[in-house]
Amino acid sequence: MSEYTKPLPKPSPTSRPFWDAAKRHQLMLQRCGACGQFIYYPRDRCPNCFADELKWQRASGLGKVYSYTVVHRASSRHFMEPYILAIVELDEGPKMTTNIVADPRAVHVDMPVAVYFDDVTPDRTLVKFKAA
Amino acid sequence: MGALTDKYCIVGVGETQQMRPSNRTTLSMACEAISNAMADAGLKPSDIDGMTSYQVADSTSSAHVATALGMRLNYCLDIFGGGSSTEALVAHAVGLIEAGYAKTIVCFRSMNGRSGRRMGGQIPGGPIPAAMAADDNQFNMGWGWTTPAQRFGMSAMRYLRDTGCTTKAFAEIAVAHRYHATLNPKAIYRSPITIEDHQRSRWVVKPFRLLDCCTETDVSAAIIVTSRERAYDLRHPPVFIMGGYARTMTESPQWNYSRPVIHYVAGNYGWKRAFGMAGISHRDVDFVSCYDAFTFTTLIQLEANGFCGHGEAGEFVKGGRLQIDHELPSNLSGGHLSEGYTHGVQMVIENVRQLRHRADDACPGWREGKHTYDRAKGCRQVKKARICCGMAWGWENMASCLILRGMAA
Numbered sequence: 001m002s003e004y005t006k007p008l009p010k011p012s013p014t015s016r017p018f019w020d021a022a023k024r025h026q027l028m029l030q031r032c033g034a035c036g037q038f039i040y041y042p043r044d045r046c047p048n049c050f051a052d053e054l055k056w057q058r059a060s061g062l063g064k065v066y067s068y069t070v071v072h073r074a075s076s077r078h079f080m081e082p083y084i085l086a087i088v089e090l091d092e093g094p095k096m097t098t099n100i101v102a103d104p105r106a107v108h109v110d111m112p113v114a115v116y117f118d119d120v121t122p123d124r125t126l127v128k129f130k131a132a
Numbered sequence: 133m134g135a136l137t138d139k140y141c142i143v144g145v146g147e148t149q150q151m152r153p154s155n156r157t158t159l160s161m162a163c164e165a166i167s168n169a170m171a172d173a174g175l176k177p178s179d180i181d182g183m184t185s186y187q188v189a190d191s192t193s194s195a196h197v198a199t200a201l202g203m204r205l206n207y208c209l210d211i212f213g214g215g216s217s218t219e220a221l222v223a224h225a226v227g228l229i230e231a232g233y234a235k236t237i238v239c240f241r242s243m244n245g246r247s248g249r250r251m252g253g254q255i256p257g258g259p260i261p262a263a264m265a266a267d268d269n270q271f272n273m274g275w276g277w278t279t280p281a282q283r284f285g286m287s288a289m290r291y292l293r294d295t296g297c298t299t300k301a302f303a304e305i306a307v308a309h310r311y312h313a314t315l316n317p318k319a320i321y322r323s324p325i326t327i328e329d330h331q332r333s334r335w336v337v338k339p340f341r342l343l344d345c346c347t348e349t350d351v352s353a354a355i356i357v358t359s360r361e362r363a364y365d366l367r368h369p370p371v372f373i374m375g376g377y378a379r380t381m382t383e384s385p386q387w388n389y390s391r392p393v394i395h396y397v398a399g400n401y402g403w404k405r406a407f408g409m410a411g412i413s414h415r416d417v418d419f420v421s422c423y424d425a426f427t428f429t430t431l432i433q434l435e436a437n438g439f440c441g442h443g444e445a446g447e448f449v450k451g452g453r454l455q456i457d458h459e460l461p462s463n464l465s466g467g468h469l470s471e472g473y474t475h476g477v478q479m480v481i482e483n484v485r486q487l488r489h490r491a492d493d494a495c496p497g498w499r500e501g502k503h504t505y506d507r508a509k510g511c512r513q514v515k516k517a518r519i520c521c522g523m524a525w526g527w528e529n530m531a532s533c534l535i536l537r538g539m540a541a
Contacts (some may be wrong), residue, residue, distance in 0.1 A: 006266055007274055009266075009271070010265055041387065050358060065285070066389075073339065075278050085286065087286055087394070094390065097389050109289065
C-alpha cells in the first residue's frame with residue numbers, strides 16, 4: 001500500500017473523542033444536556049445556550065446532501081480529480097463537511113446518504129458518506 | 133445621517149501594474165503604489181502620518197514601507213485579513229482621524245497573489261503543509277476542501293437549488309465585468325466574451341466554470357484618507373465618505389456550513405446601517421462595485437445589500453443590467469474577474485476615479501475630466517457618477533460596504 005500523502009486531520013483535546021469514535025467506525029456527536037441540541041463540529045460549550053453540559057452521543061449516520069461541489073481542478077496534486085465535496089445535513093440536525101463517495105454525475109442536493117468510514121491510515125479514519 | 137458623513141474623504145489613489153509575475157518584493161510594489169497615491173493627491177511623504185495594511189501572512193508591513201519612504205508615523209497597524217478589509221480600513225481611518233490619532237492615513241495591500249502565496253494556501257503544485265489540517269482546519273482540509281472556489285461553490289450550488297436561478301445569471305456578471313475591462317487599458321483580460329463563451333468554458337469547481345473565477349495577479353494598491361478641511365487644498369476635488377459597514381458578520385461566522393442557510397450572507401446584516409448612515413436609498417446609487425472573486429459573489433451581494441429581493445438576483449442581472457449605460461453598472465474597471473486581483477482595493481480606486489469623473493480610459497482628455505462616452509472608442513466613464521455603493525466581502529459570513537459621493541455631476 002502506498003503512503004497516504006493527503007493532509008491528515010490533527011485532533012485537538014476537544015475533538016479527540018470524535019476522531020477516536022470514527023476509528024471505531026462510530027459517528028459521535030456532542031449533545032447539549034441543557035437544551036438538547038446536537039452539535040457539530042466539537043466544542044467546549046453549547047453555541048445555542050452557552051451551557052457547558054455537552055455529552056457525546058452516537059448518531060444515526062443518516063442524512064441528506066445539503067449542498068455539494070464537484071472539484072474538477074484541485075489545488076493540490078494529492079487529490080485526484082474529480083471528487084465530490086459536500087455538506088451533509090444529518091438527521092440529528094447538524095451539518096458536516098465531507099466527501100460523497102459516488103460518481104460525480106449521480107450526486108444531487110437532497111440525496112439521501114449514509115455514513116461511510118474511510119480508514120485512510122492505521123491511525124486515522126475520515127467520516128465520508130455514500131448513497132443510502 | 134451619520135455623525136461623520138461627508139467629514140472625511142478619499143484624496144489619493146494609486147497602484148502598480150497588474151503583473152504575472154512581478155519578480156518584485158511586496159515592499160517594492162507597496163512603495164510604488166503609495167508613491168502613486170501620494171502623487172495623485174499632491175502629498176509628500178512627510179504629509180502622511182498614519183499607515184495601515186492588510187495581508188494574510190504574505191506581505192511586507194507598514195513599518196518596512198514607512199522606513200523605505202522616509203515617513204515618521206503617528207499611527208501604524210497591519211491586520212490579518214482579505215476581502216472586506218479595504219473598506220474596513222477606510223472606516224478605521226475615519227475613526228482614527230476623528231479621534232486625533234493621525235491626520236492623513238494611507239491604507240495599502242501588496243501581494244504576489246499569483247507568483248507567491250495563492251489563495252487556498254498552497255505553493256503552486258506543492259504539498260499542503262501538514263500543520264494546515266490542524267486546529268480550525270481539521271474538519272475540512274482532510275477531505276480536500278482548501279480553496280475559495282470550493283467554499284463559494286457550495287453556497288452557489290445550494291443557491292441555485294433554492295431559487296431556481298441558473299448559471300446563465302453567473303454568465304451575465306462575467307460578461308458585464310469583462311465588457312468594462314475592454315475599456316480599461318490596465319486590465320489583464322480585454323477580449324469581450326459572450327454568455328455562450330461562459331457556458332462553454334470548462335468546469336473548475338462545479339457549479340463554477342473557468343469564466344466564473346477571478347484572475348490571480350501580483351499587485352499593490354493604496355488609498356489615502358484625510359479630513360474634508362485638508363482635502364480642499366489637494367489636487368482633486370474630494371470624494372466624500374458617506375457611510376458604510378465594516379467586517380460585519382453573520383452568526384456562527386467561522387463555519388459557514390453550519391448556518392441554517394449558507395447563502396444568507398453578511399451583507400443582509402449590514403446594509404441598513406450603511407444606507408442609514410449615508411442618508412440615501414438604493415435609487416440614489418448611480419453605480420456599484422461588488423467583490424467578484426467569483427461571478428456568484430457579485431450576484432449574492434446585490435441581493436444581500438437590498439438591491440433586489442432574496443432569490444431575485446438571477447432575474448435582476450438579466451439583460452446586461454450591470455453593464456455601463458444600463459441601470460446599475462458594476463465593477464467598472466473589470467473587477468477581479470477581468471482586471472486583476474487586489475483583494476478588493478482596485479474597486480474602491482475605480483469608484484474614486486469614476487466619482488471624480490476621471491476614469492483613466494482611452495479618452496485623450498480624461499485627466500481633465502473630458503470624456504466622449506463613446507464606448508466604441510474606449511471611454512469607460514459613467515455619465516452620471518455621483519453616488520457609488522461599494523460592496524465587499526471576505527467570505528459568506530463577513531462583509532464590508534463603502535458608500536462614496538463625488539462632486540462631479
